[in-house]
Each structure stands twice: as structure tokens, then as C-alpha cells.
Amino acid sequence: MSILNRRQFLRQLGVSSAALPFLAGLPSLMGASTPQSRQRVIIMFSPNGTLPNEFWPDAAGELAFKPIMEPLNPFKDRTLVVDGICNKIRGDGDNHMRGMSCLLTANELLPGNIRGGGGTPAGWASSISIDQEIKNFLQGQKDTRTRFGSLEFGVAVPDRADPWTRMSYAGANQPVAPIDNPYQMFGKMYGRMKDRDNLVSILDDVREDLTRVSAKLSARDKALLDQHVTIVRNLEQDLKHSDKDAKMTHPMPELDPSVELVNDNTPQISRMQIDLLVNSLANDMTRVATLQYMRSVGQAQMRWLGIQEGHHSLSHEPDTNQDSYAKLKKINTWFAGELAYLAKRLAETPEPSGEGSMLDHTLIVWTNELGKGNTHALDNIPCVMIGGAPGFKMGRSVKLDKTPHNRLWLTLAHAMGHTQLETFGKADLCAGGPLSLA
Numbered sequence: 001m002s003i004l005n006r007r008q009f010l011r012q013l014g015v016s017s018a019a020l021p022f023l024a025g026l027p028s029l030m031g032a033s034t035p036q037s038r039q040r041v042i043i044m045f046s047p048n049g050t051l052p053n054e055f056w057p058d059a060a061g062e063l064a065f066k067p068i069m070e071p072l073n074p075f076k077d078r079t080l081v082v083d084g085i086c087n088k089i090r091g092d093g094d095n096h097m098r099g100m101s102c103l104l105t106a107n108e109l110l111p112g113n114i115r116g117g118g119g120t121p122a123g124w125a126s127s128i129s130i131d132q133e134i135k136n137f138l139q140g141q142k143d144t145r146t147r148f149g150s151l152e153f154g155v156a157v158p159d160r161a162d163p164w165t166r167m168s169y170a171g172a173n174q175p176v177a178p179i180d181n182p183y184q185m186f187g188k189m190y191g192r193m194k195d196r197d198n199l200v201s202i203l204d205d206v207r208e209d210l211t212r213v214s215a216k217l218s219a220r221d222k223a224l225l226d227q228h229v230t231i232v233r234n235l236e237q238d239l240k241h242s243d244k245d246a247k248m249t250h251p252m253p254e255l256d257p258s259v260e261l262v263n264d265n266t267p268q269i270s271r272m273q274i275d276l277l278v279n280s281l282a283n284d285m286t287r288v289a290t291l292q293y294m295r296s297v298g299q300a301q302m303r304w305l306g307i308q309e310g311h312h313s314l315s316h317e318p319d320t321n322q323d324s325y326a327k328l329k330k331i332n333t334w335f336a337g338e339l340a341y342l343a344k345r346l347a348e349t350p351e352p353s354g355e356g357s358m359l360d361h362t363l364i365v366w367t368n369e370l371g372k373g374n375t376h377a378l379d380n381i382p383c384v385m386i387g388g389a390p391g392f393k394m395g396r397s398v399k400l401d402k403t404p405h406n407r408l409w410l411t412l413a414h415a416m417g418h419t420q421l422e423t424f425g426k427a428d429l430c431a432g433g434p435l436s437l438a
Contacts, residue, residue: 018202019209021190022228024147024284026221037354038144039389039416040287040362042277043104043131044342045167046335047298048315049370050382054329056083057397064397068329071337072386077395078343078359080385080437084400085408086371087378088429093122093163095376099369100296101163101175103381104129106406106425110173114162117297122163127425129169130409132176135288137418144417150288153185153277154178155270156263156300157292164296167369178292182272186235189280201236203229224352231279238272267304270338278345281362282352287416291342293335296369305330315373328373339366343386363389363415383408389415391438398437404429411435 015023054068060083063076072079089098091108094116101109105125112123128136135150152168157180166175179185190202210229214222273291280286294300299310307314307327314331317324346359354361366384371377379402385392391411406425411434413421423430 015209015213016206018191019206019213021147021283021285022206022210022225022232023213026217026224037351037356037361038284038287040281040289040358041131041134041389041412041416042281042289042291042342042362042364044291044293044339044364044366045103046293046332046366046368047100047296047370048311049368049373049377050332051319051325051328052372052380055332055382056380057081060397060399062396068332068336069384071333071340072343072384075340075343075347075386078347078386078388080392080394081397082383082385082400082408082435082437083380083397084403085381085383085405086402087381088404088406089378089426091122092120094118095378096296096369097122097163099376099378099381100165100167101125101169102425103367103369103405104131104167104409105169106130106404106409106429108426109163116164124163124166124173124175125169126172127169128171129167129176130412130424131168131288131290132170133421133424134413134416134418137413137421138287138416141417144287146284146286148280148286150290151185151189151277151280151286152176152178153273153289153291154180155273155291155293156180156266157295158298167292168290178290180269180273180292182269182276185273185276189276189285190232201233203233203236227350228279228283231282235272235275235279238275264303266300266302271341274338274342274345277342278349278358281346281358282349284352293338302331302334305334307331312373318374335366339364339384339386346387359386360388362387363392363412365412381405391415391434393438400435403435406430407432407435411437 054066057064063079065073087099087102089102089108092111093109097116105127107127110123110126113121114123115121131150138144139149157165157178168176170176214225277289297312299312301308301310311331314324314328319325342364343359346362347357349358351358351361364386368382371380391414406429409424410430414434
């Protein structure tokens, strides 16, 4: 079905624009003669480094997870751990700034007046980030264009903007802010909502339209539409239920940049954001997403884990401080658990336009701005991939030799079909081209 015919078909049925988010991803309405799987990518970020001895597998080859990674055991055969990925970007800014704002751009920061804990003052990133590069490529192709191109999800990201809080960039000096409010993200995806104290069902407005369209759809598309409506209904109930249980307030405004108070509803917000993320992919609203937890130098107080100290302060303690070490282990294991929940949700969701599950056609990349918090190391930054994509052989551990992360992002771009991209970020760090991870 051509785009013109699709519009005419919907217009003849009298379908309102409010129903379009429910219909845009249906294969027959998108003009697909036969179902085709959609390749997707999600980049997940957690801050302040990791504990190498509790994180990295001891040897290359068959995976043997260390304690931090144990929540990922159900997905061991779908996981690729890459040790030896390094952020070799230097220049202005401290390691936290370059670790965060050079993480996905793989290029130097612009000159600026933002001073960190060391080094010279700096500004925003000087080039596009890999998620936005892939987004632009996909949006330029007729068969891979989506409603949003990319969606940026946040969890407990503070209400401030600086190189420590932004990893996605539309271009030089163009940071892209993540949305860390699930109500706001829900409204963006579906176009209408009242204040969260009086959330009105979007389904009430489109029920008649969807019933009218459903009678004209193939059995496959009808099943996909029913599945999507069920997901949205559950999301609406979750949003309403969360208001009854607890007000989901934004982290408190900061008076001092070193103090960040994160609300105690973070675990609940995280799961709601993940559910929304999976829903956006299932309905083909986007094929590129980021999921950012907190920020670089973040002082999140993870009281739901029984931890009162700020995350960043704990990450600076020496390894010999057994109490801090145990708390950092618990924090990083919690992040791994959220990644496991994301993988689970994708694995239990059938691929809308092909065979298998959505996890089969989605590559999740979990990374960090530092390799180790108390040394501010930019070497051996965490790199864990779950799911499936061309060029990635899963179910193993790979050890590289101080390889620039520019080459990892090239590999990711090629897996998403962007094969004409020959360099990314700082060109002289791309020698050797994409990594061989197949």
C-alpha cells in the first residue's frame, strides 16, 4: 500500500489523527508487502565507573559472569562482553566531562567556560553522537523512517544542563535532553494527556476509530493492533496507580552542583520508562533509543538499596574500604538488574513484523563514562551488549587491546545498515575500521 493510498484509506474510514500512533507500525499500512524484521539499537548509560574485579569475566571465550553481572544470567547466550574499549578523547574538560559528553560523540569538547574537577574549562561536544548519526541515516531511508527517529529516556536525570548530564548530541553544540518524566514521555508518544492527577485515557478518544479500522485489517495486523491497545491500557493503569501510591516528583532542585537528591521512586520510574521504551519500539515509533540513568558525577542516594551516601562519593573511596566497596557492588548490580528487565521485556514481546522476539532484532549496549570511579579511568569502559544484530556474535567475552571506542560505534552503525560511514568522531582514532565481533 503506497503512502498516498494509506492516507486515502484512513481518510475514507474517518480516522482521527489521535489514532495514528496506534496504526503507524502496522506492516500492511506501512506499505510492507511481506513482514520484515526491524533492526533496533538501545544505548543504556549508568554513571561513575564500575568495580572491575566484580564486573569483567576473567577470560575471553565462554561467559562466566562475575557478581555484578549475575542478573543477566537468563540472557547469557544473548550477551557479548567486550573488555578493552577505551575513550581516547583528550583535550579540554575533566575525565567525567569527557567521559560523558565524548562517550557517544567520540570527539573532543568545544572550548568553553565550564570548569570541572581538573583540566581546562570546556563546553559542549563538538560533533554528533552515534545514536543521532544512526537516527539521521534511518530517517533518510524510506523503509526505515519512523515517527520520532529516536527517543531519549532518562531516569533521575537532574534538572540542569551541562556536559556532565548530556550524552546525546544532534550536532556540535547541540545537546539532546533526555525525558525523565514518564508522564511527559507518554504524552509525547500519544499526543494528549491531562495533568497526572487527572490522567484521561487516550483509548477513550480513539476506541471507535480503532474498531472501524480493525474490521478492515488482515488477521495479523488486527492481532498486532489488539496487542498494542492492551499495552497502552496497561501503561495508563500503571501511571494512574503510581499516583495513588506516591507522588513521582522530579529530583529536588540543586543549590550546589555537587549535591543531587534523587527521589525514592527511582525504581518505579525506571520500570515505567523501560515499559514505555519497549512499547515505542514495538509500535515502530522509533528504532533508536537511549536510556540514561542519573548523570556523570551523580550523587544519587539509592535509599531503596539501603544506601544513604551519594553514588559519586562512594565511587571515590579506595578499594580497601570494604563498606563502600560492598555498596558500590550493590549499586552496579541494581543497574544490571534494570538491564535484565529491559532484555526480558523485549524477549517476551513477539517481533511485530517478523519471526522471533523483539530481542532477536534489538541490540542493547550498556556502557559508562568511566572504567573505574576512584581512578577516573577512561580505559576499559564497561561495554555489555545483549540481543542481536548483524556482525555481533553473542554468548561470549572478548578482550581487546586498548581499542578506541570510535571503532565500536562504527561497528554499531554498520550493523544498523549505515555501512558507508567510514569514520566516526575523531577520524585518526578510527584506524582499522569497524571491529570484528562476528
